[in-house]
Amino acid sequence: MNEPKSIRVAYGESLAEIGSKNSKVVVLDADLAHATMTNIFSEKFPERFFNFGIAEANMICAAAGFAHSGLIPFVSTFALFGAGRGYEQIRNSIAYVNANVKFGLSHSGLTVGEDGGSHQSIEDIALMRVIPNMTIFVPCDPIETKKAVYAATEINGPVYIRTARPICKNITDEMTPYIPGKANILKEGSDIALLTTGIMVSKALEAAKELENQHISTAVVNFHTIKPIDEECILEMANKCKALVSVEEHSIIGGLGSAIAEVIAGKSSIKFARIGINDKFGKSGKPEQLLKQYGLSVNNIINTCKTILL
Amino acid sequence: MNIGEQYEKATQLREDILHMVYKSQSGHIGGSFSCLEILMALYYNVINVDSKNPHWEDRDRVILSKGHACPALYAILADLGFFSREDLWNLRQIDSHLQGHPDMNKTLGVDVNTGSLGQGVSVAGGMAMAAKYKKKNYQVFAIIGDGEVQEGLVWEAAMSAAHFHLDNLTVILDYNGLQLDGFNAEIMDISNIMEKYRAFGFECYEADGHNIEEIVKKVKKPHNGKPKFICCHTHKGYGVSFMEDNVDWHGKAPNKSQYVQAMKELGVDIHE
Numbered sequence: 001m002n003e004p005k006s007i008r009v010a011y012g013e014s015l016a017e018i019g020s021k022n023s024k025v026v027v028l029d030a031d032l033a034h035a036t037m038t039n040i041f042s043e044k045f046p047e048r049f050f051n052f053g054i055a056e057a058n059m060i061c062a063a064a065g066f067a068h069s070g071l072i073p074f075v076s077t078f079a080l081f082g083a084g085r086g087y088e089q090i091r092n093s094i095a096y097v098n099a100n101v102k103f104g105l106s107h108s109g110l111t112v113g114e115d116g117g118s119h120q121s122i123e124d125i126a127l128m129r130v131i132p133n134m135t136i137f138v139p140c141d142p143i144e145t146k147k148a149v150y151a152a153t154e155i156n157g158p159v160y161i162r163t164a165r166p167i168c169k170n171i172t173d174e175m176t177p178y179i180p181g182k183a184n185i186l187k188e189g190s191d192i193a194l195l196t197t198g199i200m201v202s203k204a205l206e207a208a209k210e211l212e213n214q215h216i217s218t219a220v221v222n223f224h225t226i227k228p229i230d231e232e233c234i235l236e237m238a239n240k241c242k243a244l245v246s247v248e249e250h251s252i253i254g255g256l257g258s259a260i261a262e263v264i265a266g267k268s269s270i271k272f273a274r275i276g277i278n279d280k281f282g283k284s285g286k287p288e289q290l291l292k293q294y295g296l297s298v299n300n301i302i303n304t305c306k307t308i309l310l
Numbered sequence: 311m312n313i314g315e316q317y318e319k320a321t322q323l324r325e326d327i328l329h330m331v332y333k334s335q336s337g338h339i340g341g342s343f344s345c346l347e348i349l350m351a352l353y354y355n356v357i358n359v360d361s362k363n364p365h366w367e368d369r370d371r372v373i374l375s376k377g378h379a380c381p382a383l384y385a386i387l388a389d390l391g392f393f394s395r396e397d398l399w400n401l402r403q404i405d406s407h408l409q410g411h412p413d414m415n416k417t418l419g420v421d422v423n424t425g426s427l428g429q430g431v432s433v434a435g436g437m438a439m440a441a442k443y444k445k446k447n448y449q450v451f452a453i454i455g456d457g458e459v460q461e462g463l464v465w466e467a468a469m470s471a472a473h474f475h476l477d478n479l480t481v482i483l484d485y486n487g488l489q490l491d492g493f494n495a496e497i498m499d500i501s502n503i504m505e506k507y508r509a510f511g512f513e514c515y516e517a518d519g520h521n522i523e524e525i526v527k528k529v530k531k532p533h534n535g536k537p538k539f540i541c542c543h544t545h546k547g548y549g550v551s552f553m554e555d556n557v558d559w560h561g562k563a564p565n566k567s568q569y570v571q572a573m574k575e576l577g578v579d580i581h582e
Contacts, residue, residue: 026443050439050474058432058466065436068414068422069444070367073436089463092426093433097415 004169007199008106010142011163012037014149015074015104016044022153023048024072028063030056036076036106056081060089060101067099072153075101079108079121079162087127095131095158102152106163109249110277110294111199111287113165120282126254128160129227135159135180136227138256140201141170144224147178155180164199164249166287171202172222183230189219192305193237196247197223197256200296204247207301216305229259238264243271243308249296252276273308275301316354316522319389320346324549325576326385330401332569336410337401340546340559342382344519345453345484348542349374351525352451353386361391364418370448371421371437375430376455376484377411378561384408384417392419428461430454431481435467438479438537451529453482457489460498465510468537472511477533481512484519486546488557504541512539519544550575 019025019041026048033039033051042049052059056077063073075082082105083090094101108121128134135155139145145163152159176184186201187208196204201222208218219241221233237244244264246257257274264272277294291297311319323346331337349372353359357370374383381401388395393407400406407416411425422437424430434452441448458464471479483503491497500506508514515528519542528540546560547553550572564572570580 026440048443052466052470053473055466055470057428057463058435058470061429061432061463061467062436062439062470064422065433065438066440068433069437069440069446071440071443088426089429089432093423093429097413097423 004167005142006165006167007139007142007145007163008037008165010145011104011106011149011161012040014146015041018149018153019045019048022072024070025074025153026050026066026071027074027076028052028059030054030059030077030081032077035078036104038076056086057089060086061093063101064093064097064099067101073101074104076104076106078119079105079124080119083121083124083127083160090158091131095133098133098157100156102159102161104149104161104163107165108162109164109199110282110290110296111164111166111249113287113290114284116284117281122251122277122282123254124162125226125250125256126258129254129259133157134227135225136162137180137225138162138198139224140198140222141168141172143170143172143174144178148224151178151180162198166199168199168202171205178224181225181228181230183233184222184224185219185233186222187218187220189217190241191217192243192245192309193219193221193241194245194247194301195221195223195234195237195256195260197226198249200247200249203296203298204301206298207305210298210302211305216309218305223256226256226259229263231263234260234263235267238268238270241270243273243305245273245275245301245305245308247275247301250276252278271308273304275304311354313523316350320350321549321576323382323385323389325573325578326388326395326398327381328564328569328572328576330381330384330398331563333399334402335563337381337563338378338561339381340488340553341376341379341455341484341486343548343550343553344486344544344546345376345379346382347520347522348453348482348484348525349382349386351522351529353390355522355526356529357449357451359419361419364392368446368448371434371450373422373424373430373434373450373452374412375424375434375452376427376458377424377430380412383412383420387417387419390419393417427455427458428463432463432467434479435471435476438471438476439474441478449478449480451480451482453484456483456485456487456494456500459483459500459503468507468510468512471537475535476537477535480529480538480540482540482542484544485541486544488546488555488560490560492557507539512537514539514541516541516543520548
């Protein structure tokens with residue numbers, strides 16, 4: 001898993017790998033197996049793969065039925081159609097009972113690109129975060145995706161794994177710790193801390209490099225788990241640095257930035273800025289063009305950090 | 311318990327339902343009374359469950375998809391010894407294990423959380439699929455309401471049940487013709503329901519939903535390799551004259567005089 005590949009491909013490969021070790025793992029998809037890459041699993045384990053057609057609500061409730069029967073279903077579709085359309089099914093038939101269902105939902109964020117705003121899920125973390133019993137993982141690279149799939153299988157209860165479409169290099173390696181609920185400090189720093197997740201981790205690291213060139217000591221923290229959020233790490237950064245900046249490919253409302261704000265509220269007076277999609281819908285475009293236009297660029301991270309430190 | 315005794319039991323269970331809703335001043339009597347004989351047909355004549363081993367892996371599953379009718383289910387589960395009959399009087403009260411809608415983690419004998427309409431029948435489909443994958447022989451029964459079938463999810467579930475050849479799944483419709491806002495036919499018409507299910511690929515039967523023998527007979531009919539659908543014609547509020555076919559009794563608790571009158575009709579004289 002060292003070559004650059006899409007997180008969704010890593011997800012499909014990881015399912016196939018864990019499927020060979022655990023016969024309880026079954027995979028459900030909704031006519032998107034060739035987009036979510038669950039076809040890698042279905043080719044290997046056709047008897048454990050169930051395509052529900054374009055009927056996400058039924059797929060999600062059926063997953064509860066599988067879980068109630070002692071199996072570990074991984075439900076896969078686009079993030080918008082799972083977390084969005086299936087929200088109430090997830091809430092009532094799965095999380096409310098703490099059913100052991102895993103969601104590997106792909107094509108999150110703006111980087112779906114050309115499909116446009118109708119397909120770009122920029123609210124899914126917010127939707128999943130308010131549901132009790134839900135664990136939320138947002139992998140930053142292919143290696144972390146595999147770890148998320150394995151960790152999800154070990155958790156008894158619903159887990160949401162938010163995956164993305166772009167091809168990306170590995171930032172972490174096999175030896176990087178992956179403890180659910182424990183953020184990873186990728187780079188230490190004392191002036192400012194970039195608290196980030198998913199595909200924005202690599203951009204935060206790039207921004208940190210440039211900030212260091214400009215003599216701003218910058219920490220970078222990867223929140224591979226959004227829920228439960230690592231409160232200890234956030235407060236540690238708030239004590240150590242002069243400012244915090246959250247960076248995520250999600251609405252600034254309800255995502256990582258909101259989770260951090262909820263932690264520091266009443267506990268720290270640190271300066272805090274959030275970088276995310278500023279309460280707007282997405283639109284068609286090349287992924288990189290969209291990221292730039294919506295403020296999810298290395299330059300904007302650098303500028304935001306410099307402004308908040310003034 | 312022979313069939314004659316089961317009808318005496320039905321009256322006793324109606325008294326329990328009435329009393330629990332009256333005590334808590336909250337709950338759905340109309341829909342509970344309409345599906346009571348359907349649940350009795352299953353629990354007293356067809357399915358294999360064990361109140362001493364409620365999580366027995368090979369048990370048959372009953373999913374009350376129209377979860378608001380849970381007073382009927384709770385009365386039966388208490389009668390079968392899953393929990394004490396005294397517990398019924400705490401229905402919907404804080405810290406009671408008998409929630410307003412069924413909760414599998416709180417109430418022994420409840421197989422699936424239901425209440426948000428349409429979801430139970432879909433979960434039942436997943437359970438039937440899992441049984442096939444695990445090569446288990448248990449049967450899965452889902453009881454749905456006629457207002458509930460207006461949910462799109464019910465039809466997604468029907469489509470997939472036929473597609474996956476779920477001949478271990480039986481969907482039973484409690485067709486009482488009424489929903490919260492009035493007659494189905496006026497709110498959202500679901501007529502020709504047999505034809506609809508047949509078109510989706512179900513083996514379809516009809517029954518008088520208050521005739522236990524007839525329901526049992528239809529439940530035991532062959533699946534012929536398909537999921538089964540049984541349309542049970544029922545009356546909302548069945549058993550109490552002023553509640554019968556009266557939409558007002560969808561989700562209302564009786565006051566004292568209504569309670570006394572209803573109990574009297576069920577054969578119990580309560581002196582105020």
